[in-house]
Amino acid sequence: MSDAPAIxxxxxxxxxxxxxxxxxxxxxxxxxxxxxxVLDALEASYPMLRGTIRDHDxxxxxxxxxxxxCEEDLSxxxxxxxxxxxxxxxxxxxxxxxxMAGG
Amino acid sequence: xxxxxxxVGTHKGAFVITADGKRDNWEISGPHFGGWDIYHVKGSxxxxxxxxxxxxxxxxxQVIQRSDDGGLSWEPVGNKFSYEGRPGTHQWYxxxxxxxxxxxxxxxEPSLDDPDTVYAGVEDAGLFVSSDGGxxxxxxxxxRGHGTGSSWQPGAGGMCLHTIIxxxxxxxxxxxxxxxxxxxxxxxxxxxxxxxxxxxxxxGIPDEDAEVGHCVHRIALHPSRPDVLYMQKHWDVMRSDxxxxxxxxxxxxxxxxxxxxIDVHAHEPETIYVVPITSDSLHFPPDGxxxxxxxxxxxxxxxxxxxxLPQQHCYVNVLRDAMAVDSLDECGIYFGTTGGQVYASADxxxxxxPIAEHLPAVLSVEVQTLP
Numbered sequence: 001m002s003d004a005p006a007i008x009x010x011x012x013x014x015x016x017x018x019x020x021x022x023x024x025x026x027x028x029x030x031x032x033x034x035x036x037x038v039l040d041a042l043e044a045s046y047p048m049l050r051g052t053i054r055d056h057d058x059x060x061x062x063x064x065x066x067x068x069x070c071e072e073d074l075s076x077x078x079x080x081x082x083x084x085x086x087x088x089x090x091x092x093x094x095x096x097x098x099x100m101a102g103g
Numbered sequence: 104x105x106x107x108x109x110x111v112g113t114h115k116g117a118f119v120i121t122a123d124g125k126r127d128n129w130e131i132s133g134p135h136f137g138g139w140d141i142y143h144v145k146g147s148x149x150x151x152x153x154x155x156x157x158x159x160x161x162x163x164x165q166v167i168q169r170s171d172d173g174g175l176s177w178e179p180v181g182n183k184f185s186y187e188g189r190p191g192t193h194q195w196y197x198x199x200x201x202x203x204x205x206x207x208x209x210x211x212e213p214s215l216d217d218p219d220t221v222y223a224g225v226e227d228a229g230l231f232v233s234s235d236g237g238x239x240x241x242x243x244x245x246x247r248g249h250g251t252g253s254s255w256q257p258g259a260g261g262m263c264l265h266t267i268i269x270x271x272x273x274x275x276x277x278x279x280x281x282x283x284x285x286x287x288x289x290x291x292x293x294x295x296x297x298x299x300x301x302x303x304x305x306x307g308i309p310d311e312d313a314e315v316g317h318c319v320h321r322i323a324l325h326p327s328r329p330d331v332l333y334m335q336k337h338w339d340v341m342r343s344d345x346x347x348x349x350x351x352x353x354x355x356x357x358x359x360x361x362x363x364x365i366d367v368h369a370h371e372p373e374t375i376y377v378v379p380i381t382s383d384s385l386h387f388p389p390d391g392x393x394x395x396x397x398x399x400x401x402x403x404x405x406x407x408x409x410x411x412l413p414q415q416h417c418y419v420n421v422l423r424d425a426m427a428v429d430s431l432d433e434c435g436i437y438f439g440t441t442g443g444q445v446y447a448s449a450d451x452x453x454x455x456x457p458i459a460e461h462l463p464a465v466l467s468v469e470v471q472t473l474p
Contacts, residue, residue: 014138015163018179048179052163056183064162098162 008093019046033088036079068095107429108471112141115463119174126449129458146471150218157208180237187244194256203227212267224264228281243293251315258283271326283318299347320363321423325372335365353402364426369434373401378421387418411455424467439465
């Protein structure tokens, strides 16, 4: 059993409904904690989320999805950049957010 | 007792509306997938419990949902639509080459025989098929690749493949329609395709009689006579008696021949329905009166059907996939509006009544006739 702390991920409501998730998702990641590794683990646990957060093939973030953590917008960070220590330790959640838009 | 199940896709979710064969007492369930655009929901002719739904949003792209119990419960299935090989380019609005990019699924057409086989018409225009209940999708690239694809251009609503018809008598024959490219036919189960637009005349394109470039809004046929095709084009209602080889105009005495849906009576192959819309810039009924027009002569001669439909101050539209017919003895006709009403007629269009009101804008209507 891994001793790695659980990474906390918060999804927007429409994706929680799609994946039938209540509350936060907790993921165990042994590799470096990055956007890519978090999303890889998330999609492995919830395959129906593939393609809804990032492109199937290019893995680029969808235009109207944002990534926040520790009151910072990480949307434009490199996918392999380390996430903040507070996310890696589980102290703070990694937020996947639907961009503000009307309609 | 027999019954009907009406499958309604809207801008903010799907609704399933059911009634017994008398069709006078309707129950609405939904919204399913609330908040998402539901472009289309359709049931398998081979197993009416099997439904497919196209669910999408600007935020999270495309999802395909499948139900095995007539819409009581749903499971997301595969949503990866990758064009075969190098996608190449089509024409952009400004005439420059633009790479093919998947945007959404407009239309799902389940196989006539196999509940696990379903076709998907997508934007940017392409045809996909799944043979495992929607888990995996493969493009049928012969349509985009037959030769004219690089000259296709989007209409105002995007470059969508919105109509897929499998010939019920000759299963290897298929028809598709694309805005704004035209109609196409395959005689080998979708492997190779050819344009079938001879006789179409479109003032909005440089060569008004071009092989492709026509904004076909919808094609319909009667299953007993699949060589006869009916078409609602951007402007003009058209008919072909030779599986699309040649078309002739049948707009006749319609008040306007602009519109989106067209459909055929379940038991009368020469009885067809359209909903005239004022013009390409005025997407509402002429004079604020919502009228379905019926021809019992296969076109040219049309009669307005108004009983039960709003005849003043009505400024809704009826979109291309938002009309359907049931196959009960007395054929039922259904259509949905951008104002959120779904109207039904249990007497072939003579009289109408709303079976749902105040829904989000209706994108599509399908109906299943249940044993």
